[in-house]
Amino acid sequence: MTLGVNMSKAKSSRDRRIAPLGVSRVTRSSNNPQECQRSKPTDSGLVDDLSLMSVSEQQASLARKGKSPSLSTKAVLSSPSGSSVPRGALETVGRLMKLGRVRNIVVVAGAGISTASGIPDFRTPGTGLYANLAKYDIPYPEAIFNIDYFSDNPHPFFSLAKELYPGHHRPNYVHYFVRMLHQKGLLLRMYTQNIDGLEKLCGIPDDKLVEAHGSFATAACHLCYTPYPAEEAKQAIMNGSVPICTFCAGAVKPNVVFFGEDLPEKYFQHAEDFPKADLLMIMGTSLKIEPFASLVNTVKSTVPRLLLNRYPVGPFERRPLRRADYMELGDLSDSVQKLAEILGWHTEIHDLMNSHENGLSYTDPSNSSGENSDSSETDSMH
Ligand code: OAD
Numbered sequence: 001m002t003l004g005v006n007m008s009k010a011k012s013s014r015d016r017r018i019a020p021l022g023v024s025r026v027t028r029s030s031n032n033p034q035e036c037q038r039s040k041p042t043d044s045g046l047v048d049d050l051s052l053m054s055v056s057e058q059q060a061s062l063a064r065k066g067k068s069p070s071l072s073t074k075a076v077l078s079s080p081s082g083s084s085v086p087r088g089a090l091e092t093v094g095r096l097m098k099l100g101r102v103r104n105i106v107v108v109a110g111a112g113i114s115t116a117s118g119i120p121d122f123r124t125p126g127t128g129l130y131a132n133l134a135k136y137d138i139p140y141p142e143a144i145f146n147i148d149y150f151s152d153n154p155h156p157f158f159s160l161a162k163e164l165y166p167g168h169h170r171p172n173y174v175h176y177f178v179r180m181l182h183q184k185g186l187l188l189r190m191y192t193q194n195i196d197g198l199e200k201l202c203g204i205p206d207d208k209l210v211e212a213h214g215s216f217a218t219a220a221c222h223l224c225y226t227p228y229p230a231e232e233a234k235q236a237i238m239n240g241s242v243p244i245c246t247f248c249a250g251a252v253k254p255n256v257v258f259f260g261e262d263l264p265e266k267y268f269q270h271a272e273d274f275p276k277a278d279l280l281m282i283m284g285t286s287l288k289i290e291p292f293a294s295l296v297n298t299v300k301s302t303v304p305r306l307l308l309n310r311y312p313v314g315p316f317e318r319r320p321l322r323r324a325d326y327m328e329l330g331d332l333s334d335s336v337q338k339l340a341e342i343l344g345w346h347t348e349i350h351d352l353m354n355s356h357e358n359g360l361s362y363t364d365p366s367n368s369s370g371e372n373s374d375s376s377e378t379d380s381m382h
Contacts (some may be wrong), residue, residue, distance in 0.1 A: 012226035090335065093279070093306045094342035095301050097186070102304075104188040104275040106297055107178050112284020112309060114196050116172040116333045123286050136160065147258040150222060154251045158237050161254065164195065164215055165234060172204035174283065175351045177336045179204050180345055183352075189273045193285060193292055196300060212267045212292050214257040219243070222258075223250030230254070262292070274298040280305040284332050287314030308335045 087095070096102050111121035122129045127328050130141035136156040143149040144156050179202050181187040191210045192199055197217065202316050219233035220226060226247040236243040243252035257263055274280075277299050287293040293314055296305060305317045307327035316327050328335040340346045 021216055023063045047177045060311065069111065072308075089328045090160070090339045090342055093304060093326055094339055096279070096304065096356065102279040103186060104276050105181055105281060106188050106273055106299070107181070107190040107192075107222060108280060108285065108292075109178075109190065109192040109194065109199075109282070110280045110285025110287075111194060112332055113192075114169070114172070114194055114198055115284070116174065117196075117198060119169055119196055119198075119222060123288065133160075142259060145256070145258045147222065147260040148275045150251070150253065150258060154242055154253065157253070158240075159240065161216075165238075165254075166201070168196035168355060169196060171198040171353075173333050173353065174336050175199060175202040175204070176349050176356070177345075178202075180340075180349050182208050187256065188277060189269065190354050191267075191273075191292070191295060193289065204251045210264075210266050210269055212263055214264060216254040216256065219252055220255055220256045221245035221248060222253050224248045228252040237369050269351065270295055275300070276291070277303055279303065280307070280312075283336075284309060285313065292359045308332050308339075324354045 013223060035123075053263050060266055085137060093185055111119070115121055120127050120129050120132070125131060133141050133144060133156075138149070138156050143240060144160055150157050174350060175198050178187065178190055178199070181205055185207055187204075188206060189208055189210060191211045191212055195211070195213055195215055197215055199211070200201070200217075205307060211365060216234070217230060219228045221228060224245060224247055226245055228245065233243040233254060236252075237254075244250070245319075255264075274295060275298070280296060280299050280303060282296055282305060286374045287296065299305065301322060302324055304324045304326060305315075305322070307313065307325070307329075309316075309327070309332065310329060312329070315322065328338075337346065340349050
């Protein structure tokens, strides 16, 4: 049986799988998103706050050009007397949270949340992973995560995988901030593109997490999808050999989603989550990879979207900004810490981080269940 025959069989069997929630099959691609059509704003309490905001276009445009990466969109909130009080994005969103106007936060994250843990992102010129793959001798950087390229030559990915396997890095303040959102009962779901496992490691429970681009926690044949023990796959890869499927003799790989592969079923949870969201926090992603990138366009137009990133990305690159869009540009750890201070959570996050990092309730990175003795505890902000 040739590889091609195997692949088409595997693909057609997956095509027949019925996606939950009535959403059709979605495959990863790197096309840029087309913005969804705006729907008519609905009458919501939040509109009262948000319609008072105006964005300093000049500042945002400077940041887009990379001239001043550390700034925030300015909101101007008019007081009943007519005088204007300038507010930054973090202050405005923090205020909504403190007022109890936000109860279902969806976090959308990318590699930028892990750079403070010492893991490079993908696309930052110079330091990003894709700028540093010359030694693998691949035709173009993203080939290393392309399923057809892998099928032809799995060695470049396996060499890189030795470095990418979780275990060498610790979660940072940003991860613990998201865990605190959960503990305060405010996290509806975190959608991450990251494969470093740091969300689970910091104690965000499985049911609050969608690892949209998969993870190293499980492994399977890339042709017939027969599961393979993850630890055995890891040992083979670390020893420089290719783990082989006992069923069809195809190469086994960790269940990281490659370009051209289907996203995990859990991803389709977005069809229920995003309409329920009352705040979207977008952190450390270039929003370049579909279908993930377009998720941010699926919240109601009145739902505030807060971008925390070095530069404007996705819909935040367009002018004018949607009126409920806020962005804080600069270093993510700094921005998240500022927001935590506004919320009065900073010390609590530090304490949580210290106690967790001291190993009181540590999770083995290879533990796919993500269970922690304390991770399912929630307390409420209200
Ligand atoms: P990218 O590298 O494309 O984007 C990371 C974004 O985070 C960029 O906009 C950076 O400017 C920003 N950033 C990095 N460090 C930051 C910091 N300390 N503070 C603020 N912003 C910072 O990464 P992703 O969007 O996650 O696929 O890439 C998406 C997918 O592309 C990944 O999932 C990956 C890749 O192909 C796989 O892992 C298989």
